[in-house]
Amino acid sequence: MTDADPTLPPRLSTATFDRLNGLVTRAEDRSDDRAVTETFTGTEVSRVPECAPADVTLAVERARDAQDRWAERSVDERERVVRRFHDVVLDRQDELLDLAQLESGKSRAHAFDEVMDVTLTSRYYGYRAADVLSTERRRPAVPLLSSPAEVVRHPVGVVGIISPWNYPITLAVSDAVPALLAGNAVVLKPAETTPYTALLLVELLREAGVPRDLVQVVTGDGATLGPPLVDDVDYVSFTGSTETGREVAAAAGRNLVDCSMELGGKNPLLVLDDADLDAAVEGAVGACFTNAGQLCIGTERVYVDESLYDEFRDRFVEAVSDLTLGTDYDYGVDVGSLASADQLETVREHVADARDRGATVHCGGEPRPDVGPYFYDPTVLTDLPVDAEAACEETFGPVVSLRPVSGEREAVDRANDTRYGLNASVWTENRERGRAVAREVEAGTVTINGGYVETWAAIDAPMGGMKESGIGRRHGPEGLLRYTESQTVAARRRAITHPVGVQDGLEARALTVALRLWRRLPFLR
The missing domain is CATH 3.40.605.10 (Aldehyde Dehydrogenase; Chain A, domain 1)
Known part of the structure; x- marks a missing residue:
């Protein structure tokens, strides 16, 4: 060069x-x-x-x-x-x-x-x-007799x-x-x-x-x-x-x-029966195919209420078919390349396994060497068996499966039927309903009427995975405090016990009375 x-x-x-x-x-x-x-x-x-x-x-x-x-x-x-x-x-x-x-x-x-x-x-x-990171004052061991504890x-x-x-x-x-x-x-x-x-x-x-x-x-x-x-x-x-x-x-x-x-993640997107289809289709495309699907919090499984399924499927497939691939070092290309030959091979294997098991490929399903060595067409699958590789293992590529469900209970159950729990997406016109459903989904972050941006970009809130999707959290105060050791410093204002412990029964009885009183005084709790 x-x-x-x-x-x-x-x-x-x-x-x-x-x-x-x-x-x-x-x-x-x-x-x-x-x-x-x-x-x-x-x-x-x-x-x-x-x-x-x-x-x-x-x-x-x-x-x-x-x-x-x-x-x-x-x-x-x-x-x-x-x-x-x-x-x-x-x-x-x-x-x-x-x-x-x-x-x-x-x-x-x-x-x-x-x-x-x-x-x-x-x-x-x-x-x-x-x-x-500032030093934090906590309640003392014994009010009035101990100084407040400090967390450094x-x-x-x-x-x-x-x-x-x-x-x-x-x-x-x-x-x-x-x-x-x-x-x-x-x-x-x-x-x-x-x-x-x-x-x-x-x-x-x-x-x-x-x-x-x-x-x-x-x-x-x-x-x-x-x-x-x-x-x-x-x-x-x-x-x-x-x-x-x-x-x-x-x-x-x-x-x-x-x-x-x-x-890892095998993230679900749930389209409930009252979802705005225009918004859901557009949002699902971004959730599934950002960075050619090579996104830990991207969507690989979509569950649509059966009352909306046919229309959603047809409109989603049409939108995915219109995505452009390219190698430009400028804006205007929708989807880039897979990162390597290994990633391309994983995607090919998952799609081939899906075909062998009877899944329908509505668009994509093929490499695109005419664009570049690791490009793969954005792919939409239906009728995918639940034990297929593309259904239960992380594909990490431009492949998504659609499945109809009969109500939100089935949608939640299918969303949770995975060893992963990183991110999820719920689409509904009723935000309170969306929040209620979100609380039932076993994922570290759940976005309502969005794919992942609203939760990922909420830097003040913790982000991380449940189940086999990770431990710990980034973002928010949690994402900073994880890199610290907390130290508690506290002081006694005056001696309140025998140097070794309770000296006699009289002292124990007095402390018992004090403990009962302590619980009943709100300002000392």
């Missing part, structure tokens, strides 16, 4: 990749590296350093050395850095969008969703971290973040922002196929004022780098598959290290 390669976006060049390679933590100079390809074409564009366990050790050491100095800064100062990062991301978004598209194959509009997420997250925590928040130390390829902007940095605000350092291990997007984000963090060694990046094979990272850090934030999440959680547990993780 030359500095002026006409096949790439004009903002990217050999110099871009060389500059970003310099941000990778390496314990020693080595020649080992791995290819990074443009997803739209499958063409190699650069080679990124292949890190080893020794590099992870060095990264954690550097981060730990920098963390003490960072934690000494006031939270207000850390907030100012994050607010500058918000502005830098907006200023440098074109280069960031180019890299995200190049490495992941998504459309530009879907890449911009990630810019929005990072800025919303930075704005939220950049103005609220000081309040969330300390940073955990070094946070290890393992991020996936499907949202290389959001998932590389949106979990890092609250970790940094809490006074921690970060060691980031991005997905093998999207390292440069993560490296550019680290460059932008440094431009905003984050100290150079505070955020370290190790690139390369997850199976090689993941175990030493989990062993060395003080907290693990992981986003990825349920299977890998189990391994990460087990390793963290052995080390008595806390963790949070967003894992």
Whole structure:
């Protein structure tokens, strides 16, 4: 690739990749590296350093050395850095969008969703971290005789973040922002196929004022780098598959290290009998095919009340058939590429299994090599057996199944008939009915009359999965406090007991009377 390669976006060049390679933590100079390809074409564009366990050790050491100095800064100062990062991301978004598209194959509009997420997250925590982290007064042990307890928040130390390829902007940095605000350092291990997007984000963090060694990046094979990272850090934030999440959680547990993780989903969308069909069809298209279906909170199962099913199916299929595919580094394309040959193969296998089991393919159902090596047509299935791969396993591609249901009870039962519980969507003209149904759905987030945006973008509210879709929460105060250790500090105003315990029966009887009185006085409860 030359500095002026006409096949790439004009903002990217050999110099871009060389500059970003310099941000990778390496314990020693080595020649080992791995290819990074443009997803739209499958063409190699650069080679990124292949890190080893020794590099992870060095990264954690550097981060730990920098963390003490960072934690000494006031939270207000850390907030100012994050607010500058918000502005830098907006200023440098074109280069960031180019890299995200190049490495992941998504459309530009879907890449911009990630810019929005990072800025919303930075704005939220950049103005609220000081309040969330402030020392909190709690009720004393014994009113009048004890001082109020204080809860102090300390940073955990070094946070290890393992991020996936499907949202290389959001998932590389949106979990890092609250970790940094809490006074921690970060060691980031991005997905093998999207390292440069993560490296550019680290460059932008440094431009905003984050100290150079505070955020370290190790690139390369997850199976090689993941175990030493989990062993060395003080907290693990992981986003990825349920299977890998189990391994990460087990390793963290052995080390008595806390963790949070967003894992797989097989997310349902429920269209109740009073839904606005125009809105439901349009919303379902976005919920199912954003980022070519490679979205943890995207919809893969749609349950429609039988009174609306035929009309919904016909209109939905028509709308999906009109979606455009393309490789443009500009706005206007509806759906981009799958991220890799592996993802394409999974989609092909699920659709082939569905056909073999008698499912009907209403549109799509085929790869699109005429557009690019990993493109697949948006696909709508009906008559899908409940034990088919596309019905019960996460496809993570542009494939959705439709099924009629006889009322909201069946819709809820089918929605909950899965080992996952990440996100769900309910469509109804009656919002109170929608809220009642939402409370019955076993999912960490439920959006009424929307696919996922309203809950995902509600940064003040926690987001995460139930069942096998994860543990812990990102967003909201919870997403910041997870990166802290709480410490309780309390003081005794005067001695109220014998140094060892209750001295005699008389004292015990007096305390019994006091305890009974205590419960009956509202101002002391």
